[in-house]
Amino acid sequence: xxxxxxxxxxxxxxxxxxxxxxxxxxxxxxxxxxxxxxxxxxxxxxxxxxxxxxxxxxxxxxxxxxxxxxxxxxxxxxxxxxxxxxxxxxxxxxxxxxxxxxxxxxxxxxxxxx
Amino acid sequence: xxxxxxxxxxxxxxxxxxxxxxxxxxxxxxxxxxxxxxxxxxxxxxxxxxxxxxxxxxxxxxxxxxxxxxxxxxxxxxxxxxxxxxxxxxxxxxxxxxxxxxxxxxxxxxxxxx
Numbered sequence: 001x002x003x004x005x006x007x008x009x010x011x012x013x014x015x016x017x018x019x020x021x022x023x024x025x026x027x028x029x030x031x032x033x034x035x036x037x038x039x040x041x042x043x044x045x046x047x048x049x050x051x052x053x054x055x056x057x058x059x060x061x062x063x064x065x066x067x068x069x070x071x072x073x074x075x076x077x078x079x080x081x082x083x084x085x086x087x088x089x090x091x092x093x094x095x096x097x098x099x100x101x102x103x104x105x106x107x108x109x110x111x112x113x114x
Numbered sequence: 115x116x117x118x119x120x121x122x123x124x125x126x127x128x129x130x131x132x133x134x135x136x137x138x139x140x141x142x143x144x145x146x147x148x149x150x151x152x153x154x155x156x157x158x159x160x161x162x163x164x165x166x167x168x169x170x171x172x173x174x175x176x177x178x179x180x181x182x183x184x185x186x187x188x189x190x191x192x193x194x195x196x197x198x199x200x201x202x203x204x205x206x207x208x209x210x211x212x213x214x215x216x217x218x219x220x221x222x223x224x225x226x227x228x
Contacts, residue, residue, distance in 0.1 A: 037219075043202060045219035091157065101147060101170050102206075102217060104157040 002027045004094050006105035013082045014113050020067075021077045021108045023092030031097040034068065034075045039107075040088040048090070051075065053097075079110075087112045116141065118207050118220035126226045132193040135223045139186050139207030145169075146188040147217060148180060151202040160203075163188050192225075200227045 003026045013019035025034070036048040051059045051068050058066050063083075067076045079086055092105040119138045127133050139146050147170075148160040159172040163182035180190040186207075192199055202224050206217035 035216075042221070043224075044221045045204060045206075047216060047218070050216060101159040101162060101172065102149075102157075103159075106156045 002029075002032075002094050002096065002103045004092050004103050004105040006090075006092055006108050008108045009106070010109045010111070012111040012113055013079070013086075015082055015084060017082055018078060018080045019082055019110065021079075021090050021092075021110065023075045023077070023105055025073050025075065025092070025094050027073070027094065027096070029096050033095045033097065034066075035093040035095070035102070036064070036066070036075075036077045037091045037093060037104075038086075038088045039091065040085075045091070049077065082112050084112050084114060086110060118205060118218055120203075120205050120220040120223050122223060123221065124224045124226075126228060127195050128228055129195055129197060131195050132191060133195060133225060134189055134191045135203055135205075135225070137188045137190075137205030137207075137220060139188070139205075140218055143207035143209055143218070144186055145208045146182055146186065147206045147208070148188070148190050149204045149206065150174075151204055151222070152200075157204070160190065195227045197227050199225065201225060 005024045032053045034051045038046045038048050049061045049064050063080045065078045089107045091107045093102045121136045145164045147162040149157050151157045162170040166182045177193045182188045202222045204222045205220045208217045
């Protein structure tokens with residue numbers, strides 16, 4: 001079974017600074033998808049960024065980018081120019097290619113300090 | 115386009131009762147997945163419905179059931195509620211295409227069992 005591990009339960013960052021959230025996963029599959037979801041205090045899960053395993057290029061969405069290391073099974077999220085609105089729980093998630101459920105990590109609570 | 119909606123948003127039930135939660139997916143989305151979120155276990159997959167058929171099922175007891183209607187709206191039911199069923203129940207919808215698997219989440223239903 002696939003597992004997703006987020007080793008940092010909590011992190012903090014100064015406003016306008018850069019922070020990196022870590023995620024590792026375990027799978028024997030070669031084709032899969034990886035996601036970062038954000039869950040603010042309002043509880044609505046929001047997709048931040050996605051990465052297809054077959055793509056070597058790291059995904060980028062505005063201030064959010066990933067460092068995808070397939071051999072190391074690592075998928076970290078970098079948030080640049082952190083803003084107060086970035087404060088939330090961040091979940092790393094894995095989905096095997098095809099119609100399979102998301103497997104989530106335990107999450108990292110990010111605080112942004114003004 | 116309207117997002118995923120869930121009703122009710124909050125619910126308080128007594129142990130032994132049953133409860134039904136509703137989820138309306140984004141228009142055009144045919145897949146609806148349900149997740150349970152608790153502080154201890156994190157996010158766990160319950161089941162997924164696609165075209166009125168349960169396509170995937172997580173490791174939950176038979177007290178948890180669901181269904182999907184022809185308009186893709188889904189309901190989940192929990193019978194004989196236990197204190198441990200207190201959780202945030204999240205619904206997510208997706209197009210469920212063969213090459214993408216992007217899920218969009220609703221705001222959740224907070225269930226409290228007393």
